[in-house]
Amino acid sequence: MTPQLQQAIKMLQLSNVELAEFIQAEIEQNPLIEQGEREAGEQTSPDSEAAAPESDGALVGLAGELPGSRAAEIAGDAEDHWQAAAGEDGDGSLDRGGDSQPWQTRNSRLGDDAPAIDQAAARPRTLREHLIEQIGADLPDIADRAVAFYLLDQLDEAGYVRSGLDGAAERLGCPQAQLDRVLARLQEFDPPGVFARDLTECLALQLRDRNRFDPAMQLLLDNLPLLAARNAAALMRICGVDAEDLADMVAEIKSLDPRPGLAFDPPLAQPVVPDIIMRAQPQGDWIVELNADTLPRVLVDNRYYARISRATRSKAERDYLTDRLQAANWLVKSLHQRATTILKVASEIVRQQDGFFRRGVQALRPLILRDIADAIGMHESTVSRVTTNKYMATPRGLFELKYFFTSSIAASRGGESHSAEAVRFRIRGLIDGEPTDDTLSDERIVELLQKDGVDIARRTVAKYREAMRIPSSVQRRREKMLAL
Helix, strand or coil: CCHHHHHHHHHHHCCHHHHHHHHHHHHHHCCCEEECCCCCCCCCCCCCCCCCCCCCCCCCCCCCCCCCCCCCCCCCCHHHHHHHHHCCCCCCCCCCCCCCCCHHHCCCCCCCCCCCHHHCCCCCCCHHHHHHHHHHHHCCCHHHHHHHHHHHHCECCCCEECCCCCCHHHHHCCCHHHHHHHHHHHCCCCCCCCCECCHHHHHHHHHHHCCCCCHHHHHHHCCHHHHHCCCHHHHHHHHCCCHHHHHHHHHHHHCCCCCHHHHCCCCCCCCCCCCEEEEECCCCCEEEEECCCCCCCEEECHHHHHHHHHHCCCHHHHHHHHHHHHHHHHHHHHHHHHHHHHHHHHHHHHHHCHHHHHHCHHHCCCECHHHHHHHHCCCHHHHHHHCCCCEEEECCEEEEHHHHCECEECECCCCCCEEHHHHHHHHHHHHHCCCCCCCCCHHHHHHHHHHCCECCCHHHHHHHHHHCCCCCHHHHHHHHHHHC
């Protein structure tokens, strides 16, 4: 394969966000490529390839529709929305959130009274800043502060000191007793449980802060594996308590925070940007289009090429410009082909999984890559690349394209086969709906599914249950006993 063909195949696997980074790298090394700005309200069509105003360029901006459906933009009436939010009189004096303060009189950059600096939103304090403040207030001795700052540097994002204590006293040049004393003082800081060395110590520190740490609770913390296994009988025997006391102790444990540091520094969730947008039409059809907000717009500046080529003198310079022009045109063509291919695959997925979008997970059909490849006349490997790292925003939520591909499970009475995802959904529903005083064994779940026409083995039920992190019937029974 040529390097250009290899790059075209690689581009199929990129999401729109990754593709934007790839194009930015191409722009930096090719003076004939520009990235245009999409104008407000600009519409795109599945097979469009147009030049931007006042430019001899080529634009890649694609959207599409299912065969037989009409592409239309569905938007609410903003004026009606505003009036409904403003009340029956519709005087426009309330904002869309229902704030009773007239928006005309609020402080803003347009008004005379700008908000004071103390009205600005303050940045949340980090865990480190919170602890430094307490160290400065509670540890007057300079040597103790030095030890405290060393221990602070060993703190992980959850608030634990999991490493760095072996040989710490020798590295700091202080007695081990001083290190232990400073650590014990730090473990009294807010938030409770910080500076613990393991989970047991973290929970114990929080219980001490609540004055709920007694010998029975200590024994419970010493046997956390039994608690994880919901072995109530063994825990009652070890702790010397009855079922009611054990249930109270377990409830107290569940109310604790095993990662106290995350209350100050929560991990940042990376939002998933959809590559494809699917919407319902008023007449009941679906419309599928590429996300124009993230779809790159690429222009080839032919005017700049013509102007520069007239000024070139050497063959090397002409060869370079020709090579850059070919690379730019190839990029535009590859982007157009990529967009068309993604749109074909997504549209066929929506067509074949129509029942899912109308009725839910229970209507999800068995589907494999070959089914889509045969339907649209493409190779199976191409469909696999297209569905990698691509997300589609649908009326039922945001889904990765791979989600719609699921193996089949035969029907017990010769009917249409069931998808594995739909069967997992049924298993979870059966377990969620089991009686409070009883649990369903895997064998009983098999019987219930077979009555509904699903031919499934017990080991398959167990595999699906474990994949969904649902405990066995024995563990669920123990958990219900602990909750009583």
